[in-house]
Protein backbone atom coordinates (compact mmCIF):
# COMPACT_ATOMS: atom_id res chain seq x y z
CA UNK A 1 0.00 0.00 0.00
CA UNK A 2 1.44 3.36 -1.00
CA UNK A 3 -0.68 6.45 -0.22
CA UNK A 4 -0.42 9.20 -2.82
CA UNK A 5 -0.81 12.95 -2.16
CA UNK A 6 -1.40 15.49 -4.91
CA UNK A 7 0.12 18.97 -4.56
CA UNK A 8 -0.74 20.83 -7.79
CA UNK A 9 0.66 18.67 -10.58
CA UNK A 10 3.08 16.91 -8.16
CA UNK A 11 2.28 13.42 -6.88
CA UNK A 12 4.08 12.45 -3.67
CA UNK A 13 3.83 9.07 -1.95
CA UNK A 14 4.46 8.24 1.71
CA UNK A 15 7.64 6.43 0.63
CA UNK A 16 8.85 9.64 -1.09
CA UNK A 17 8.20 11.65 2.09
CA UNK A 18 10.10 9.13 4.26
CA UNK A 19 12.89 9.09 1.66
CA UNK A 20 13.18 12.91 1.62
CA UNK A 21 13.07 13.07 5.45
CA UNK A 22 15.82 10.45 5.80
CA UNK A 23 18.04 12.16 3.20
CA UNK A 24 17.52 15.54 4.96
CA UNK A 25 18.44 13.97 8.31
CA UNK A 26 21.52 12.35 6.78
CA UNK A 27 22.63 15.61 5.16
CA UNK A 28 22.07 17.46 8.45
CA UNK A 29 24.18 14.89 10.34
CA UNK A 30 26.97 15.20 7.74
CA UNK A 31 26.75 19.00 8.00
CA UNK A 32 26.95 18.80 11.83
CA UNK A 33 29.96 16.51 11.57
CA UNK A 34 31.83 18.76 9.14
CA UNK A 35 30.75 22.14 10.57
CA UNK A 36 33.73 24.29 11.44
CA UNK A 37 36.19 22.24 9.39
CA UNK A 38 37.67 22.91 5.94
CA UNK A 39 35.92 19.77 4.70
CA UNK A 40 32.52 21.55 4.85
CA UNK A 41 33.52 23.75 1.89
CA UNK A 42 34.55 20.70 -0.18
CA UNK A 43 31.32 18.94 0.83
CA UNK A 44 29.18 21.96 -0.23
CA UNK A 45 31.14 22.11 -3.49
CA UNK A 46 30.37 18.43 -4.23
CA UNK A 47 26.73 18.94 -3.24
CA UNK A 48 26.32 21.92 -5.61
CA UNK A 49 27.88 20.01 -8.51
CA UNK A 50 25.58 17.07 -7.76
CA UNK A 51 22.50 19.36 -7.73
CA UNK A 52 23.56 20.89 -11.08
CA UNK A 53 24.04 17.35 -12.42
CA UNK A 54 20.50 16.38 -11.33
CA UNK A 55 19.02 19.49 -12.97
CA UNK A 56 20.99 19.01 -16.17
CA UNK A 57 19.86 15.36 -16.35
CA UNK A 58 16.24 16.36 -15.70
CA UNK A 59 16.38 18.85 -18.60
CA UNK A 60 18.01 16.16 -20.77
CA UNK A 61 21.11 18.26 -21.56
CA UNK A 62 23.08 15.22 -22.60
CA UNK A 63 26.56 16.58 -23.20
CA UNK A 64 26.69 18.41 -19.89
CA UNK A 65 25.18 15.50 -17.98
CA UNK A 66 27.79 13.10 -19.46
CA UNK A 67 30.63 15.43 -18.37
CA UNK A 68 29.18 16.01 -14.91
CA UNK A 69 28.30 12.30 -14.63
CA UNK A 70 31.95 11.38 -15.29
CA UNK A 71 33.05 13.97 -12.75
CA UNK A 72 30.62 12.59 -10.14
CA UNK A 73 31.93 9.05 -10.76
CA UNK A 74 35.53 10.07 -10.08
CA UNK A 75 34.28 12.50 -7.40
CA UNK A 76 32.92 9.65 -5.24
CA UNK A 77 36.37 8.02 -5.09
CA UNK A 78 38.02 11.41 -4.52
CA UNK A 79 35.49 12.16 -1.74
CA UNK A 80 36.30 8.85 0.01
CA UNK A 81 39.99 9.78 -0.01
CA UNK A 82 39.47 13.42 1.00
CA UNK A 83 36.89 12.64 3.67
CA UNK A 84 38.59 9.52 5.09
CA UNK A 85 38.94 11.01 8.62
CA UNK A 86 35.35 12.34 8.59
CA UNK A 87 33.97 8.99 7.31
CA UNK A 88 35.87 7.26 10.12
CA UNK A 89 34.39 9.70 12.65
CA UNK A 90 30.90 9.24 11.21
CA UNK A 91 31.14 5.44 11.52
CA UNK A 92 32.49 5.82 15.05
CA UNK A 93 29.50 8.00 15.98
CA UNK A 94 27.08 5.43 14.56
CA UNK A 95 28.97 2.66 16.37
CA UNK A 96 29.10 4.41 19.70
CA UNK A 97 25.45 5.49 19.65
CA UNK A 98 24.31 1.96 18.90
CA UNK A 99 23.24 -0.07 21.93
CA UNK A 100 25.52 -2.92 20.82
CA UNK A 101 28.58 -0.67 21.24
CA UNK A 102 28.24 -1.11 24.98
CA UNK A 103 30.63 -3.87 26.08
CA UNK A 104 28.26 -4.78 28.93
CA UNK A 105 25.49 -5.52 26.46
CA UNK A 106 27.79 -7.95 24.62
CA UNK A 107 28.78 -9.61 27.88
CA UNK A 108 25.13 -9.92 28.77
CA UNK A 109 24.18 -11.34 25.39
CA UNK A 110 27.09 -13.76 25.08
CA UNK A 111 27.64 -14.91 28.66
CA UNK A 112 24.28 -14.16 30.30
CA UNK A 113 26.17 -11.99 32.76
CA UNK A 114 24.23 -9.50 34.78
CA UNK A 115 24.94 -5.91 33.79
CA UNK A 116 27.24 -4.18 36.27
CA UNK A 117 26.72 -0.59 37.18
CA UNK A 118 29.71 1.53 36.23
CA UNK A 119 29.11 4.08 39.00
CA UNK A 120 31.99 3.99 41.49
CA UNK A 121 33.46 6.17 44.18
CA UNK A 122 34.62 9.29 42.35
CA UNK A 123 36.06 11.05 45.42
CA UNK A 124 39.66 10.09 44.56
CA UNK A 125 39.26 11.76 41.14
CA UNK A 126 37.90 14.95 42.71
CA UNK A 127 40.42 15.08 45.53
CA UNK A 128 43.31 14.46 43.16
CA UNK A 129 42.00 17.13 40.76
CA UNK A 130 41.75 19.60 43.65
CA UNK A 131 45.30 18.90 44.71
CA UNK A 132 46.68 18.97 41.12
CA UNK A 133 44.85 22.22 40.35
CA UNK A 134 46.16 23.81 43.57
CA UNK A 135 49.74 22.96 42.67
CA UNK A 136 49.36 23.79 38.96
CA UNK A 137 50.10 20.29 37.79
CA UNK A 138 48.42 19.52 34.46
CA UNK A 139 46.29 16.39 34.12
CA UNK A 140 44.16 14.60 31.56
CA UNK A 141 41.74 11.91 32.74
CA UNK A 142 39.45 9.96 30.42
CA UNK A 143 36.47 8.58 32.33
CA UNK A 144 34.67 5.79 30.51
CA UNK A 145 31.36 4.22 31.52
CA UNK A 146 30.96 1.46 28.98
CA UNK A 147 34.27 0.52 27.48
CA UNK A 148 37.77 -0.32 28.63
CA UNK A 149 39.07 1.66 25.63
CA UNK A 150 41.69 -1.02 24.96
CA UNK A 151 42.88 0.65 21.76
CA UNK A 152 43.75 3.90 23.58
CA UNK A 153 44.92 2.15 26.77
CA UNK A 154 47.45 0.17 24.73
CA UNK A 155 48.98 3.40 23.43
CA UNK A 156 50.25 3.96 26.97
CA UNK A 157 51.27 1.83 29.96
CA UNK A 158 48.68 -0.58 31.38
CA UNK A 159 48.24 -0.10 35.13
CA UNK A 160 44.88 -1.68 36.09
CA UNK A 161 44.92 -0.41 39.69
CA UNK A 162 42.07 0.74 41.91
CA UNK A 163 41.87 4.54 41.73
CA UNK A 164 43.15 6.53 44.67
CA UNK A 165 44.04 10.16 45.17
CA UNK A 166 47.67 9.25 45.82
CA UNK A 167 47.92 7.15 42.67
CA UNK A 168 46.55 9.93 40.44
CA UNK A 169 48.77 12.58 42.01
CA UNK A 170 51.83 10.36 41.62
CA UNK A 171 51.02 9.77 37.95
CA UNK A 172 50.62 13.47 37.13
CA UNK A 173 53.57 14.63 39.21
CA UNK A 174 55.89 16.50 36.85
CA UNK A 175 58.80 14.21 37.75
CA UNK A 176 56.87 10.99 37.22
CA UNK A 177 57.76 9.06 34.06
CA UNK A 178 54.03 8.45 33.63
CA UNK A 179 52.85 12.07 33.69
CA UNK A 180 52.94 12.77 29.95
CA UNK A 181 49.62 11.87 28.29
CA UNK A 182 46.26 10.79 29.66
CA UNK A 183 45.01 8.24 32.17
CA UNK A 184 42.04 6.04 31.36
CA UNK A 185 39.62 5.38 34.20
CA UNK A 186 37.08 2.61 33.87
CA UNK A 187 34.99 0.81 36.44
CA UNK A 188 36.81 2.27 39.46
CA UNK A 189 40.27 1.49 38.10
CA UNK A 190 43.06 3.42 36.46
CA UNK A 191 43.37 1.19 33.42
CA UNK A 192 46.37 2.91 31.85
CA UNK A 193 48.55 6.02 31.97
CA UNK A 194 50.62 7.90 29.42
CA UNK A 195 47.93 7.27 26.80
CA UNK A 196 47.90 9.17 23.52
CA UNK A 197 44.51 10.64 22.60
CA UNK A 198 43.35 11.78 19.16
CA UNK A 199 43.71 15.55 18.77
CA UNK A 200 40.70 17.42 17.36
CA UNK A 201 41.10 18.73 13.83
CA UNK A 202 38.56 21.52 14.33
CA UNK A 203 39.42 25.17 14.89
CA UNK A 204 39.51 25.73 18.64
CA UNK A 205 40.15 28.95 20.56
CA UNK A 206 43.86 29.77 20.55
CA UNK A 207 44.04 29.59 24.34
CA UNK A 208 43.45 25.82 24.17
CA UNK A 209 46.73 24.00 23.84
CA UNK A 210 47.40 20.37 23.01
CA UNK A 211 46.01 18.97 26.26
CA UNK A 212 42.59 20.57 25.67
CA UNK A 213 42.67 19.70 21.96
CA UNK A 214 43.38 16.05 22.80
CA UNK A 215 40.48 16.06 25.30
CA UNK A 216 38.07 17.49 22.71
CA UNK A 217 39.35 15.04 20.06
CA UNK A 218 38.87 12.06 22.41
CA UNK A 219 35.34 13.20 23.26
CA UNK A 220 34.53 13.41 19.53
CA UNK A 221 35.77 9.89 18.91
CA UNK A 222 34.33 8.09 21.96
CA UNK A 223 31.47 8.23 24.45
CA UNK A 224 33.72 9.33 27.31
CA UNK A 225 33.92 12.26 29.70
CA UNK A 226 37.35 13.86 29.83
CA UNK A 227 38.60 15.90 32.75
CA UNK A 228 41.35 18.43 32.12
CA UNK A 229 43.37 20.20 34.78
CA UNK A 230 45.22 23.12 33.23
CA UNK A 231 48.87 23.32 34.14
CA UNK A 232 48.89 27.03 33.32
CA UNK A 233 45.81 28.22 35.21
CA UNK A 234 44.85 25.29 37.43
CA UNK A 235 41.33 25.52 35.99
CA UNK A 236 39.28 22.38 35.57
CA UNK A 237 37.35 21.65 32.38
CA UNK A 238 35.30 18.74 31.12
CA UNK A 239 34.94 17.65 27.50
CA UNK A 240 32.10 15.55 26.15
CA UNK A 241 30.93 14.81 22.63
CA UNK A 242 33.23 17.41 21.02
CA UNK A 243 32.06 20.12 23.42
CA UNK A 244 33.72 21.64 26.45
CA UNK A 245 32.80 23.24 29.78
CA UNK A 246 35.54 25.45 31.10
CA UNK A 247 36.57 26.63 34.57
CA UNK A 248 34.16 24.44 36.56
CA UNK A 249 33.74 24.34 40.31
CA UNK A 250 34.46 21.04 42.09
CA UNK A 251 30.76 20.67 42.88
CA UNK A 252 29.91 20.98 39.17
CA UNK A 253 32.61 18.48 38.26
CA UNK A 254 31.21 16.04 40.85
CA UNK A 255 27.68 16.39 39.49
CA UNK A 256 28.75 15.95 35.87
CA UNK A 257 30.83 12.84 36.58
CA UNK A 258 28.07 11.32 38.71
CA UNK A 259 25.43 12.02 36.06
CA UNK A 260 27.63 10.63 33.31
CA UNK A 261 28.41 7.42 35.22
CA UNK A 262 24.78 6.83 36.10
CA UNK A 263 23.75 7.15 32.46
CA UNK A 264 22.17 10.62 32.55
CA UNK A 265 22.42 12.40 29.18
CA UNK A 266 24.64 15.41 29.88
CA UNK A 267 25.54 16.31 26.28
CA UNK A 268 23.04 19.18 26.11
CA UNK A 269 24.68 20.92 29.06
CA UNK A 270 27.99 21.26 27.21
CA UNK A 271 28.83 24.27 25.04
CA UNK A 272 29.85 23.80 21.42
CA UNK A 273 33.25 25.38 20.88
CA UNK A 274 31.78 28.02 18.52
CA UNK A 275 29.36 29.21 21.25
CA UNK A 276 32.15 29.14 23.82
CA UNK A 277 34.18 31.41 21.56
CA UNK A 278 31.20 33.78 21.02
CA UNK A 279 30.45 34.03 24.77
CA UNK A 280 34.09 34.69 25.50
CA UNK A 281 34.13 37.44 22.87
CA UNK A 282 30.94 38.99 24.33
CA UNK A 283 32.43 38.70 27.83
CA UNK A 284 35.64 40.46 26.87
CA UNK A 285 33.67 43.19 24.98
CA UNK A 286 31.35 43.94 27.93
CA UNK A 287 34.37 43.95 30.23
CA UNK A 288 36.16 46.45 28.02
CA UNK A 289 33.10 48.74 27.71
CA UNK A 290 32.31 48.73 31.44
Ligand SMILES: Nc1ncnc2c1ncn2[C@@H]1O[C@H](COP(=O)(O)OP(=O)(O)OP(=O)(O)O)[C@@H](O)[C@H]1O
Nearest residue numbers: 138180181182196197209210211212214230231232
Ligand atom coordinates in the same frame (compact mmCIF):
# COMPACT_ATOMS: atom_id res chain seq x y z
N1 LIG B 1 47.46 13.71 21.99
C1 LIG B 1 47.67 13.77 23.31
N2 LIG B 1 47.27 12.76 24.08
C2 LIG B 1 47.46 12.80 25.42
N3 LIG B 1 48.03 13.82 26.07
C3 LIG B 1 48.46 14.85 25.35
C4 LIG B 1 48.29 14.89 23.94
N4 LIG B 1 48.79 16.05 23.49
C5 LIG B 1 49.25 16.70 24.57
N5 LIG B 1 49.06 16.00 25.69
C6 LIG B 1 49.44 16.39 27.06
O1 LIG B 1 49.33 17.80 27.17
C7 LIG B 1 50.58 18.35 27.55
C8 LIG B 1 50.81 19.63 26.81
O2 LIG B 1 49.84 20.51 27.16
P1 LIG B 1 49.78 21.98 26.58
O3 LIG B 1 50.44 22.89 27.57
O4 LIG B 1 50.17 22.07 25.16
O5 LIG B 1 48.20 22.10 26.60
P2 LIG B 1 47.17 23.14 27.19
O6 LIG B 1 45.84 22.71 26.64
O7 LIG B 1 47.67 24.54 26.94
O8 LIG B 1 47.16 22.82 28.72
P3 LIG B 1 47.65 23.67 29.96
O9 LIG B 1 46.54 24.65 30.23
O10 LIG B 1 47.78 22.61 30.99
O11 LIG B 1 48.97 24.32 29.57
C9 LIG B 1 51.60 17.33 27.17
O12 LIG B 1 52.71 17.41 28.04
C10 LIG B 1 50.88 16.02 27.32
O13 LIG B 1 50.98 15.53 28.66
